[in-house]
Amino acid sequence: MNTTHDTDLVIAGGGLAGATLALALARTLPELRVTVVESFPLSSDALPTSYQPSYDARSTALAWGSRLIFEELGLWQRMAEHATPIRHIHVSDRGHFGATRLHAEDHQQDALGYVADNRWMGLCLMRELLETNVRWEAPAAVTNMEPLVDGVKVSLGEGDESRSLTAQCLVVADGGRSGLREKLGFRVNERAYGQQALIANVSTADSHQNTAYERFTDAGPMALLPHSDADAPETTSSLVWTLDDHTLEDLLAQDEAEKCRRLQARFGWRLGRFTRFGECSHYQLTLQTVDESVRPGVVLVGNAAHTLHPVAGQGFNLALRGLMALVEQFKLAVADNQPLGSLSVLNQYQAKHRQDWQQTVQFSDSLIEIFGQSMPAMAAARDIGLTGLDVLPGAKRWFARRAMGLNARVRKP
Ligand SMILES: Cc1cc2nc3c(=O)[nH]c(=O)nc-3n(C[C@H](O)[C@H](O)[C@H](O)COP(=O)(O)OP(=O)(O)OC[C@H]3O[C@@H](n4cnc5c(N)ncnc54)[C@H](O)[C@@H]3O)c2cc1C
Known part of the structure; x- marks a missing residue:
């Protein structure tokens, strides 16, 4: 290692992507000196010793391939304690007959994927990271980077408070609104979907039976993912509902009973009556990609590299595969000095990961484009498409492998 630098790698951002990368590096290349800089405060004393699932927790759908990655990192056993298996996926188009169903047992798997609370995943990562040699600077913010002949100089903080760290490389993992990406001049392709995603946990009269529903309606797609709330593990689901600004504003102004009624009208009765509508949060939906995610001494990962529509549940799963590809490359670089x-x-x-991210962005975006069209001809084509997917084993297997995150090869770090 180059001991003239303060550290080997600086990771700007300790969110899900930055923290997972730090852990993968600690497991695979323990000789590397890794520093994570995170804006939010972090202290080991602040980490709760036990975890109580909350009805209002936000969650992420993890593909089967992501489980394999967390297994490689020695984290899955702990994460699985509060991860809900998705054993069936049901994709349908409101008001039309087309539908497709995927079942884990048809693919000789225990589950097609899992739903895990973001807070729980963060806690598992932090507990594990605190036992490694990864160094944390928190709260602190990376504010700039300058290239050096043999590495980079990373600035932390502003004005009198500012200081710097030299390193071989800066990994930018500061999220979808990445300030650093902009500052460092990466060109971002951005397309607004003109909709927002409403996120909430909801309760239903009937059990979800570990089924994830993706439902496309003329007003936008929605997903209901099985979620193990401690009070009612069988009947709680995480809702992602895309709405235009006006409909969202109107819905947020309603009481819980009316929210349930409107959801019922959109989703239907597959899960019986909606009985609870939890705390709501919402996000503007944009597709953000970069043509180039690397420059000398710097690489973008996670949402800083690509932010996708959440309904297809691909964003973090794609990010994880990219992180493993990066660790693999660093391993080769260390071996070659x-x-x-x-x-x-x-x-x-970048060359190794490009095909995966291009295909995943296209898959996720085309689902939204095709199913977002309300013209009758498009609706008929969707019916044929979904029915075809349901009866053609080859097409269905392709779709299932993509949903499970297995179309791209998962590399061992
Ligand atoms: C509504 C919604 C639902 C989703 N559902 C799914 C799903 O089901 N499945 C899936 O795979 N993906 C899903 N995603 C995507 C997933 O949430 C993201 O891919 C994932 O959170 C990416 O995390 P990240 O670490 O890149 O960014 P973030 O989580 O945004 O983390 C960035 C971190 O950087 C820190 N930071 C920012 N600026 C600086 C700085 N200058 N210096 C230091 N630190 C800084 C921040 O404090 C933060 O901790 C969803 C996204 C949304 C919005």
């Missing part, structure tokens, strides 16, 4: 931030190392990573 190459600097981690060299453009040839980072370009090789």
Whole structure:
């Protein structure tokens, strides 16, 4: 390692992507000195010793392939304690006959994927990371980066408070509204979907039976994911509902009973009556991608590299596969005694991951585009498509593998 630098790698952002990368590096290349800089405060004393699932917790759908990655990192056993298996996926189009159903047992799997609370995943990662040699600077913010002949100089803080760290490479994991990406001049392709995603946990009279529903309606797609709330593990689901600004504003102004009634009218009765509508949060939906995610000494990962529509549940799963590809590349660089931030190392990573992210972005975006159309001809085509998917084993297997995150090869770190 280059001991003239303060550290080998700086990761800007300790969210799900940054923290997972730090853990993967600690497991695979323990000789590397990794520093995570995170804006939010972190202290080991602040980590709760026990976890109580909350009805209002936000969650993420993890594909089967992501479970394999967390297994490799030695984290899955702990994460599985509060992860709800998705054993069936039901995709349908409101008001039309087309539908497709996927079942884990048809693919000789225990589950197609899992639903895990973001807070629980963060807690599992932090508990594990505190036992590694990864260094944390928190609360602190990366504010700039300058290239050096043999690495980078990373600035932390502003004005009198500012200081710097030298490193071989900076990994930017500061999320979808990445300030650093902009500051460092990466060109972002951004397309607004003109809708917002409403997120809430809801209760139903009938059990979800570990089924994830993706339902496309003329007003936008929605997903209901099985969620193990401690009080009612069989009848709680996480809702992602896309709505235009006006409909969202109107819905938020309603009481819980009316929210349930409107959801019922959109989703139907597959889960019986909606009986509870939890705390709501909402996000503007945009598709953000970059043409190039690397520069000499710097690489973008996670939402800083791509932010997708949440209904297809692909964003974090894609990010995880990218992180593993990056760790694999760093491992080769260390073996070849190459600097981690060299453009040839980072370009090789980008070339290996590019096909996966391009296909995943296209898959997720085309679902929204095709199912967002209300024209009758498009609706008929969707019916044929969904029915075809349901009866053609090859097409269905392709769709299932994509949903499970298995179309792209998962590399061992
Ligand atoms: C509504 C919704 C539902 C979703 N559902 C799914 C799903 O079901 N499945 C799926 O795979 N994906 C899903 N996603 C995507 C998933 O949430 C993201 O891919 C994931 O959270 C990416 O995390 P990240 O670490 O890249 O970014 P973030 O979680 O935004 O983390 C960025 C971190 O960087 C820190 N930070 C910011 N600026 C700086 C700075 N300058 N210096 C230091 N630190 C900084 C922040 O404090 C934060 O901790 C969903 C997304 C949304 C919005």
